[in-house]
Amino acid sequence: MTLLAEAQPTRRRIRRGLGLLGDSFSANCHTIDPKAFGTEAYGYAGAIAAKTGLFPSYLDNQGKVGDHSGQFIPRLPACLTSLTADLWMLLSRTNDSTTAGMTLADSKANVMKAITGFQNTPGKYLIVGTGTPRFGSKALTGQALADAIAYKDWVLSYVRQFVPVVNIWDGFTQAMTVDDLHPNIIGADFIQSKCVPVINANFEFFGVPLPTDAADIYxxxxxxxxxxxxxxxxxxxxxxxxxxxxxxxxVLADNYKASGSGLTGITTRWYKEPSAFGEAQCIELAGTMAAAGGYIYCQPSANVTLANLLAGDVIEMVSAPEIIGNSRGILGWEAELIITKPVSSTSTTIYYRSMDKYQEPFTFPANWKGALETQRYTGDVTETVVTARMGLYLATGIAQDSRVKVAQFGIRKV
Incomplete structure (x- = not known):
């Protein structure tokens, strides 16, 4: 009999912010622009947020297209001084593999510099990933491939002594990519499935502030x-x-309205069912959409009362959506905060989104559930319309056999 017990790891309390450091693999994993409609946002940060409640602000996206790990380092201070993100991820250094003269030793030194910076900054934490394989036209060969595999092994064997690590290499396939390199929506879902257990095992944080009582009104x-x-x-x-x-x-919930467009070939059945808090609005989809571009919007019937917004107020939209089905026929089931205001004297509508939809043919998993939180907007009292909606975007030529649900729909000040 032994009285020795293995020490249990301590889960660290952090704020809700999630930051990204790296190259295009990071830069396009949600958005680097709060109002962009990112049809090639590679999705994994948004998918992680939907599963954990961590909020990936565009201000905390320190990814830059084309950079190698040496070019990450000048952006390290912005990670360490962020006022909103305590947990950061550096999942890929893929451009190191294609940068002339750059060795595996260079990659290791740069990543260790980043790790040291986080270890020397109280309250800031880093997760390091293995990177993913490259395929087809982007595939590595020879020494570059050997170095990429060696880097993966180094992360899993050596780096794990210092920071949490995540293996997104093993199991990642060409079918999970949009261009033989960056993840499509299925690849994004794969990456979140690897990252979320590591995050939950090591950190504690508040979740998405979903409304939980009917009286939760401004x-x-x-x-x-x-x-x-x-x-x-x-x-x-x-x-x-x-x-x-x-x-x-x-039937549709009180004080909501629904509209659609381009739905030739599609029928919908709207019904209600009990949810964890209140009720879920459900839509059953049937048929096959004839042409690209079809969508359904579900939103409050009344816009936000503008008198309730003051200059400097920060607002967002949150919701609890779900997809249940047997076919992957949905491009997106996303939260959208919508602001109309004059920009250079022209009335302009700006969309702040969560889980941007993908272009054909990249579709959501047939079954998916999470909590969405849009990018945040700061009011300036020039707004003429403030509203929000859930946007359901359907794929062309796929027989729909899905039910989508949404509950806990809130527009609120942060």
């Missing part, structure tokens, strides 16, 4: 309540536009 008494009515999506008094091709008996 007022002087509750100034951080939701700026929209009925955040728990109760009732069946909403209005469904005929453009969504609804079947008879379809």
């Amino acid at each position: 007022s002087v008494i509750r100034p951080f309540g939701c700026l929209n009515a009925n955040p728990l999506m109760l009732g069946t008094g909403g209005v469904i536009n005929a453009s969504t091709n609804p079947v008879a008996g379809s």
Whole structure:
């Protein structure tokens, strides 16, 4: 019998911010522009956020297209001094493999410099990844391939002594890429499936601030309540536009409206069911969409009352969506905060999104569940319309056999 016990790792308490350091693999993993519609945002940071509640602000994306690890280092101080992100990820150094004169020793030295910087900064933490294989036109050969594999092995055997590491190499396939290198939506889901257990095992943080009671409405008494009515999506008094091709008996939550476009070949059935908090608005999809570009929007019927917004207020939209089905026919089921305001004297509509949709043919997994939080907008009192919606984007030529759900729909001040 022994009285010795193996020490259990301590989960570190961090803020909700998630930061990214690296190259295009990081830069395009959600967005480096809060209002961009990123049809080639490689998705894994958004997917991690949806599963953990970590918020990847565009301000904390220190990825830059084309950089090698030596070029990451000048951006390291911005990671260590961030006011919003405590946890950072450096998952890839793929451009080191294609940079003339750069050796494996160079890569190791640069990554260790980043690790040392985090270790010497209280309250800041780093996760290092193995990188992913490259395929087809982007494939590595010879010494470059040997070095990439050696780097992967070094991360898993040596780097793990200093920081949490994640193996995104093993199991990553060409079918998970958009261009033989960067992940498509399935690749993004694969990467989050590897990262999320490592994050949850090592860190504690607050989740997405989803509304949990029907009275969570903005007022002087509750100034951080939701700026929209009925955040728990109760009732069946909403209005469904005929453009969504609804079947008879379809119902929508009180104070919400639904519209669609380009849905030739698609029918929808709208119904309600109990959720963890309040009710879930459900949409059952059937048929096959005839042409690209079809979508369905579900949003509050009333815009945000502008008098409730002051200059400097920071707002976001949150929601709890789900996909249940047998076919991968959905390009996106995303949260969108929508701002209309004058830009250079021209009325302009700007979209702040979470989990941007992909271009054909990259589609969501047939079954997916998470919590979404859009990029944040700072008000300046020039806004003419503030609203939000869930956007459902469908793939062409795929027989739809899916149900999508959304609950806990909130627009709120941060």
